[in-house]
Amino acid sequence: xxxxxxxxxxxxxxxxxxxxxxxxxxxxxxxxxxxxxxxxxxxxxxxxxxxxxxxxxxxxxxxxxxxxxxxxxxxxxxxxxxxxxxxxxxxxxxxxxxxxxxxxxxxxxxxxxxxxxxxxxxxxxxxxxxxxxxxxxxxxxxxxxxxxxxxxxxxxxxxxxxxxxxxxxxxxxxxxxxxxxxxxxxxxxxxxxxxxxxxxxxxxxxxxxxxxxxxxxxxxxxxxxxxxxxxxxxxxxxxxxxxxxxxxxxxxxxxxxxxxxxxxxxxxxxxxxxxxxxxxxxxxxxxxxxxxxxxxxxxxxxxxxxxxxxxxxxxxxxxxxxxxxxxxxxxxxxxxxxxxxxxxxxxxxxxxxxxxxxxxxx
Amino acid sequence: xxxxxxxxxxxxxxxxxxxxxxxxxxxxxxxxxxxxxxxxxxxxxxxxxxxxxxxxxxxxxxxxxxxxxxxxxxx
Numbered sequence: 001x002x003x004x005x006x007x008x009x010x011x012x013x014x015x016x017x018x019x020x021x022x023x024x025x026x027x028x029x030x031x032x033x034x035x036x037x038x039x040x041x042x043x044x045x046x047x048x049x050x051x052x053x054x055x056x057x058x059x060x061x062x063x064x065x066x067x068x069x070x071x072x073x074x075x076x077x078x079x080x081x082x083x084x085x086x087x088x089x090x091x092x093x094x095x096x097x098x099x100x101x102x103x104x105x106x107x108x109x110x111x112x113x114x115x116x117x118x119x120x121x122x123x124x125x126x127x128x129x130x131x132x133x134x135x136x137x138x139x140x141x142x143x144x145x146x147x148x149x150x151x152x153x154x155x156x157x158x159x160x161x162x163x164x165x166x167x168x169x170x171x172x173x174x175x176x177x178x179x180x181x182x183x184x185x186x187x188x189x190x191x192x193x194x195x196x197x198x199x200x201x202x203x204x205x206x207x208x209x210x211x212x213x214x215x216x217x218x219x220x221x222x223x224x225x226x227x228x229x230x231x232x233x234x235x236x237x238x239x240x241x242x243x244x245x246x247x248x249x250x251x252x253x254x255x256x257x258x259x260x261x262x263x264x265x266x267x268x269x270x271x272x273x274x275x276x277x278x279x280x281x282x283x284x285x286x287x288x289x290x291x292x293x294x295x296x297x298x299x300x301x302x303x304x305x306x307x308x309x310x311x312x313x314x315x316x317x318x319x320x321x322x323x324x325x326x327x328x329x330x331x332x333x334x335x336x337x338x339x340x341x342x343x344x345x346x347x348x349x350x351x352x353x354x355x356x357x358x359x360x361x362x
Numbered sequence: 363x364x365x366x367x368x369x370x371x372x373x374x375x376x377x378x379x380x381x382x383x384x385x386x387x388x389x390x391x392x393x394x395x396x397x398x399x400x401x402x403x404x405x406x407x408x409x410x411x412x413x414x415x416x417x418x419x420x421x422x423x424x425x426x427x428x429x430x431x432x433x434x435x436x437x
Contacts, residue, residue, distance in 0.1 A: 037372065041393055044400040160393065221391040235392045235417065242412035274396055278412035 002255065003186045005132040009178040010341075011142075012075060012348040013318075015311050016066040017051040017169040017298060019353040024048055024164050031160040032222035038160070046273030046292065050167040050299025052152045055357035058092040059148035060101040062170035062354050067106055067144070075348045076174060078106060082140035083113035085130050087123035087147045087303050089200075089332065090154060091116060102146065113140060120198070121269045121331025122188075123147055123303025124171075125339050128327070129186055131175040145173040147303040154200055156216065156225035161234050165272055167299020171307035174347075186339040187252045189244065194334045197236040202227035237331070241275060244336045246282040249328055252338045260285055263340070264323040265314060269330055270294035270305035303329065310343075311351045318344040365426050368401045378423065385417040395420055402426070406435035 024047040028038040041047060053062075063086070070076040086099040093101070097116035113134060119126045124147050131143040148170035155166045202213035213227040225231060245268075253260060266285050268276060276292035283290075291313045294305050301308065306327055310318070317323065325343045330336040369378045369390075376389045384390040390398065398420060399410050410433050419429045 037394070037397070040372065040397045044397055220388070221393075235395075238392075238412075239416060242415070246412075274400065275412075278415070281409055282412050 001188050003129060003188065005129075005184040005186070007177055007179050007181055008132045008135050008175060008184060009181040010128075010173055010343060010346065011176050012070075012174040012346050013171065013307055013311060013350075014066050014070060014348060015169060015171045015304065015307050015351045016062045016069075016354050017167075017301075017308070017351065018053045018057065018062075018356070020052055020054045020356045021049050022052050027157070027164065030157050030163070032158070032218070032224070033160055041164075044274050045165065046296035047164040048296040050165070050295070051169060051301075052166075052299070053150050053168045053354075053357075057150060057168075057354070057357055059086070059088050059090060059098050059146075059150055059170060060092050060105060062148055062150075063098075063102050063146045063172065064105045065354050066170060066172045066352065067102070069352055070172065070348070073348075076144075078108055080142045081108060081112055081144045083115075083131070083134045083143040084108070085115055085117065085127055085134070085143060085145045087117045087119050087127040087145070088149055089118060089120050089302060090150045098148070099146070111139070119332065119335065120149075120302045121271070121305070122329035122333065122335040122337045124173075124269075124306040125186065125327050125329040125337040126188070126335065127303065128173070128175065128339060129188065131173075132184065135175065135177050141176060143175045145175060147171045147173070147307060149302040149304060151230060151302060154228070154230050156223070156229040158216070158224040159229065160223055161221070162230055162232050165295050165300045167295075167301040169298070169301040169304040169308065171304045173307060182342045184339065184341040185252060185256045186337065187248055188337040189248060189335070191334045194236070194240065195332070197233040197240065197334060198230075198332045200228070200230050237271075238275060240334055241271070241330055242278060242282065245279060245328060245330050248336055249283060249326065249338045252326070252340055256340055258340060262324060263289070263326045266290040266326045266328070267306050267309050268328040270300055270309055271331075272300070302331070308351070311349055315349040315351070318346045318349045320345055363405050365402070365423060365430075368398065368405060371401070372397055381422060383421045385421055390420070392417075402430065406430055406433075408433040408435045
């Protein structure tokens with residue numbers, strides 16, 4: 001499905017990452033693999049250091065810290081927020097939604113549209129689409145889009161497929177109307193029939209958590225995980241990304257008459273360095289136009305990685321310049337999405353740390 | 363470095379010449395495949411298309427040789 005949005009812009013972006021940093025080399029002993037194999041993988045995939053919450057930190061904790069930072073710096077006022085869109089796969093509760101939790105903790109007024117979206121690695125692009133649509137309502141002048149996940153709490157520390165790359169974090173993106181903004185073009189595709197490639201089997205109504213779902217089982221590759229844990233069919237996901245994402249992005253560029261070299265930055269979801277380099281090669285995009293350094297510096301925090309890639313690589317430029325960017329998110333669902341827009345100058349583009357809580361869940 | 367040397371560097375405990383299917387027989391797993399692709403690209407100066415990175419193309423020495431040929435590696 002192709003979508004277009006007129007008269008909308010992103011005015012600011014803030015990421016909130018746990019201060020607690022974990023090193024891959026400190027965790028290699030958790031995995032049922034030789035240190036030599038793990039070190040080779042570290043080099044290829046970019047496993048190095050990542051940010052994880054400690055203790056019972058939830059998405060709303062990260063988001064509230066971010067909003068309080070923006071309020072304190074005068075970059076946003078509570079009364080500015082007409083809608084709060086929260087995209088997460090790791091909500092504070094099954095009910096109420098995390099948007100409602102954040103709304104309550106911030107003491108926002110009653111005229112705020114609050115909604116949760118259960119999306120993962122495509123969640124930044126999907127959330128932007130929802131935010132742009134809400135801005136068609138005259139009653140809503142600004143949308144606060146929150147992407148947040150604390151999925152490290154749902155990944156087995158003995159799962160070499162997922163644990164070395166998982167990261168936690170949140171991002172707040174402010175979206176508002178701007179009559180002078182260039183048209184934004186987007187494309188979104190879904191295939192629920194392949195949803196089993198990336199799932200947390202237990203914890204919903206289909207298979208509630210129990211002593212049985214908490215039992216660890218070792219797979220054929222030596223990874224130990226329970227039904228309570230995230231499980232990813234790495235080969236299926238890799239094949240999905242290589243098959244679907246380049247075609248989607250090429251289609252978006254072609255349909256909008258945009259040559260690839262007219263795009264200043266390809267800000268894609270950050271699954272790992274290897275996959276991003278393969279995507280860049282497939283699209284004929286130089287590596288330096290498609291950052292792939294988020295997993296090695298901060299970890300893969302699902303829908304938060306695009307804001308992190310943006311802020312960690314382009315913050316200074318985006319505070320002063322306008323950049324044509326192509327966002328692309330792909331993962332859980334399965335969902336794949338891309339969005340082409342002018343980004344910047346931003347009123348703020350910043351990364352802050354969420355203080356360590358002292359406890360350690362790993 | 364030969365393909366066999368690269369495979370032995372990843373999993374020195376196995377005899378890759380004796381296997382017809384490295385994945386089915388448990389000599390390599392999906393993450394070893396990623397490591398192997400990176401090593402082959404470096405050793406042979408080729409780029410392997412992302413769509414070609416599937417176990418079938420790396421299941422034995424013959425399949426890897428065929429893929430390297432298609433990628434433009436000199437024998």
